[in-house]
Amino acid sequence: MICLIIVLSSCSENKQQSFILVDKSLANNAEEHYVDSTIGVRGKYKIDLKKFRTDSVYVEIKLYKKDLSNWKLVQNFHFLKNGVLTCDVEIKDYNNDGLNDCTFKSSIAARGANEIKKLFIFNEKEGKLTFIKNSEDFPNLQYNEDLNCIDAFRVYGGTQSVFAKIEGDSLKEYASVELFDKKITIITTAPDGSEHVIRNETYEGDSYIRFKNFSPLEEYKGNY
Known part of the structure; x- marks a missing residue:
């Protein structure tokens, strides 16, 4: 057939x-x-x-x-x-x-x-x-038109929205938003690899959220 x-x-x-x-x-x-x-x-x-x-x-x-x-x-x-x-x-x-x-x-x-x-x-x-x-x-990767980057969505005990740039033959992460254990953590990564926590606080909302921006924080709506 x-x-x-x-x-x-x-x-x-x-x-x-x-x-x-x-x-x-x-x-x-x-x-x-x-x-x-x-x-x-x-x-x-x-x-x-x-x-x-x-x-x-x-x-x-x-x-x-x-x-x-x-x-x-x-x-x-x-x-x-x-x-x-x-x-x-x-x-x-x-x-x-x-x-x-x-x-x-x-x-x-x-x-x-x-x-x-x-x-x-x-x-x-x-x-x-x-x-x-x-x-x-970078699971569930897609092109992010707003930020002109690749974003991904990792699902485990919590979730993590990841933002990355294409550099040569690799993706280089430069920011992430994690929802885990009733907390939200936003981290930016400098070109030298150093990480900077710009938000780390209690979060009582839905943990299964994919974000399209980290600053300001913005969620995807509908299908993504």
Whole structure:
């Protein structure tokens, strides 16, 4: 049985088409197959992601660049992956440079509350993807338009909203808001790594809150 899901995304002049193909008998026995040509410079690059299940579960990611009428392989990544989750690939701009980047779900933690992703940022100068090596340390990551950063949401005995900047191939945390044990703690982190507590006091409200700003303190509303 073949399950073909068509996903359409539009650019200013024409529509690019992506698809997820779930069929073990096709795509070189790939369990999932995702292709998108809106990554990076639209129409000039495409990403091809496949999930395979053998003795282990792994993902292969290939980046191609268009060379006249052909596609030239630029990069090839391989990663082990949680076998239960689908890849749930997202192509969007994560660093506000106008070029689409990429994430896929690699694992899950805290009984499903912490969604773990691998993040790849398109580097226009090099024409390649930069794998953000510590992106899995920032669960439920997303792009924060208000602060032009990446924010994350860690769930454990309490919760922590984390704010980070992309620096090279890593995310560097610069602030956090923690709700734990009926306390709220806001910490900023200087470039040299030193931490400064700017608020630490009793908090009687809901502990499951994701914040979109730490100064002034502002919550996300609705879905996030």
